[in-house]
Amino acid sequence: DAGITQSPRHKVTETGTPVTLRCHQTENHRYMYWYRQDPGHGLRLIHYSYGVKDTDKGEVSDGYSVSRSKTEDFLLTLESATSSQTSVYFCAISDLAGEIYEQYFGPGTRLTVT
Amino acid sequence: GESVGLHLPTLSVQEGDNSIINCAYSNSASDYFIWYKQESGKGPQFIIDIRSNMDKRQGQRVTVLLNKTVKHLSLQIAATQPGDSAVYFCAENWAGRRALTFGSGTRLQVQP
Numbered sequence: 001d002a003g004i005t006q007s008p009r010h011k012v013t014e015t016g017t018p019v020t021l022r023c024h025q026t027e028n029h030r031y032m033y034w035y036r037q038d039p040g041h042g043l044r045l046i047h048y049s050y051g052v053k054d055t056d057k058g059e060v061s062d063g064y065s066v067s068r069s070k071t072e073d074f075l076l077t078l079e080s081a082t083s084s085q086t087s088v089y090f091c092a093i094s095d096l097a098g099e100i101y102e103q104y105f106g107p108g109t110r111l112t113v114t
Numbered sequence: 115g116e117s118v119g120l121h122l123p124t125l126s127v128q129e130g131d132n133s134i135i136n137c138a139y140s141n142s143a144s145d146y147f148i149w150y151k152q153e154s155g156k157g158p159q160f161i162i163d164i165r166s167n168m169d170k171r172q173g174q175r176v177t178v179l180l181n182k183t184v185k186h187l188s189l190q191i192a193a194t195q196p197g198d199s200a201v202y203f204c205a206e207n208w209a210g211r212r213a214l215t216f217g218s219g220t221r222l223q224v225q226p
Contacts, residue, residue, distance in 0.1 A: 004157075033213060040122075042203060042218040043158070050212060058213065090157050101146045101207045103214060105157030 004106035019078040023091030031094040032074040036087040133191040137204030144206040
């Protein structure tokens with residue numbers, strides 16, 4: 001998985017609790033992404049980062065926040081988890097060297113909100 | 115492993131046959147396309163990419179064809195093997211955009 005780890009790999013939490021997912025990379029890539037994957041929707045972008053402390057929203061950012069205090073770590077936080085946030089979350093990285101757009105994905109985190 | 119979709123279109127082929135997976139993209143300004151393979155319980159893995167200045171690109175046992183006129187992308191897998199069973203996603207990007215847009219995927223089932 002191209003030097004990308006995600007933690008935890010599985011989590012069950014209750015509605016209304018805060019949850020933080022971590023993505024860690026050892027590739028020193030500039031860009032990092034958080035996607036969620038749900039049946040019938042493919043992969044949808046939540047937030048992404050184009051550098052330390054530089055982040056931007058994706059298409060499904062409501063209810064999520066992110067932080068990137070160093071190159072290798074990108075955190076996704078659900079401030080108050082809801083059942084609609086039950087999903088599989090994938091982190092991805094990209095160097096965007098020149099005109100390359102390829103992204104490498106982590107193994108995923110399965111989050112269940114009860 | 116994680117379920118990537120209960121209602122994905124499914125292509126079922128016999129082992130040894132060729133497979134063709136299709137994808138329609140939406141943005142006429144898209145200039146870069148990727149195919150990913152996702153096995154159960156894993157993240158998507160890069161298969162092959164193509165830029166809009168090309169119509170065809172070949173890799174090992176895979177070929178991607180791009181028809182910009184009808185905004186259509188296809189992935190051809192030669193001599194399909196059981197290990198090719200997975201969900202396949204196409205993704206597109208365009209100049210100035212920093213993230214890919216993914217299609218909803220096609221499940222490939224290889225029958226022995």
